Amino acid sequence: MAPDAARMTAAELRSSLSLATIFALRMLGLFMVLPVFALEAQKYPGGSDPVWVGFALGAYGLTQAVMQIPLGLASDLWGRKRVIVIGLLVFAAGGLIAALAQSIEMLVVGRALQGGGAVSAAVTALLADQTRDHVRTKGMALIGGSIGLTFALSLVLAPSLAAWIGLSGLFGLMGLLGLAGILVILFWTPAEVDLEGPTRLSGLSQVLRHPMLWRLNFGVFVLHAVQMAMWLVVPALLVQAGVTKANHWQVYLPAVLASFLMLGLVLFPLERRGHLQAVMLGSIGLLALVQLGFWWSAGPAPGLGLLAVLLFLFFCAFNVLEASQPSMITRIAPGSARGAAIGVYNTLQSLGLFVGGALGGVLIKAAGPASLFMVTLFLTLLWLLLSWGLRLPGADS
Helix, strand or coil: CCCHHHCCCHHHHHHHHHHHHHHHHHHHHHHHHHHHHHHHHHHCCCCCCHHHHHHHHHHHHHHHHHHHHHHHHHHHHHCHHHHHHHHHHHHHHHHHHHHHCCCHHHHHHHHHHHHHCCCHHHHHHHHHHCCCHHHHHHHHHHHHHHHHHHHHHHHHHHHHHHHHHHHHHHHHHHHHHHHHHHHHHHHCCCCCCCCCCCCCCHHHHHHHCCHHHHHHHHHHHHHHHHHHHHCCCHHHHHHHCCCCHHHCHHHHHHHHHHHHHHHHHHHHHHHHCCCHHHHHHHHHHHHHHHHHHHHHHCCCCCCHHHHHHHHHHHHHHHHHHHHHHHHHHHHHCCHHHHHHHHHHHHHHHHHHHHHHHHHHHHHHHHHCHHHHHHHHHHHHHHHHHHHCCCCCCCCCC
């Protein structure tokens, strides 16, 4: 491939940056509640029950799962930008309801409505429409990087903001960030392009019958179930290791930033050499090792050094998989069914968020944190087994 062909055009870069900003604005609010939710939710009536807390945390993922395919199809039929604007309005309304909640049950309602604004498929499909195949992973990595940086920023801001404005204030801020995303899609993102071929609902059946897509769909389910389940336990492990809640960012932030460096050093060079499949399998294996390490650490006195290393390795694996898998989906799916394909993919992603939160709460209550990491380890190893024979685009390039 010629060096110039591997570079993004100005239009591709503008599209990638603007859509990454939309993801970042949504995820900033969502991430800010993760490190503090399990602790702050205890202040609400009913918030002392870990099952309710896990359900409230995961309710967002459940309604995301319900709406991803319909909104992905809608973006194929009626246009990406229109669907994105509507979804962001629903997301903002859910933030307002959660901000006004006076019980853990109303937090569930607000979180569920937030999830109804499932714009991820439309945003990712729009990026795929506006970028060429051989630079698309870079565009997805910009989105993944923006999410990672947003996560790092949220870890710094969350404890102070939660102490200042409380969990209700964080949800109100989420609503404002969703409205800001509407301004970005209307005034910064380039105009939509014509789709390849006729846009038909039959594209969904084609997507659902594709075995390679389903392996990637299962992978994103496991990845996000593991991520959500971890955040029910990791904050408490850090407290047990002697790190106060307000200082958790001092562990998270270096781990996230160092993982971005590894992303640039590993993913892009190996993708250019045709080793994307090996990178993916290695990242899944690394994720399994991290779950084994957390299982080992889930005792009465976890070591801070080991926890820091495990978080760094987790973010390394997570960032690579978040950047590479959506790119693979868009390469495999036909252009006129990209919204449907990404909708199915994001449905499994959202189901993973719900299952990780809800099942994680049940496991912790029934058998303790160690049982949770045994289950996440099993799921990750199953994912590795199912992905072993997968032929990925670019593997032989």
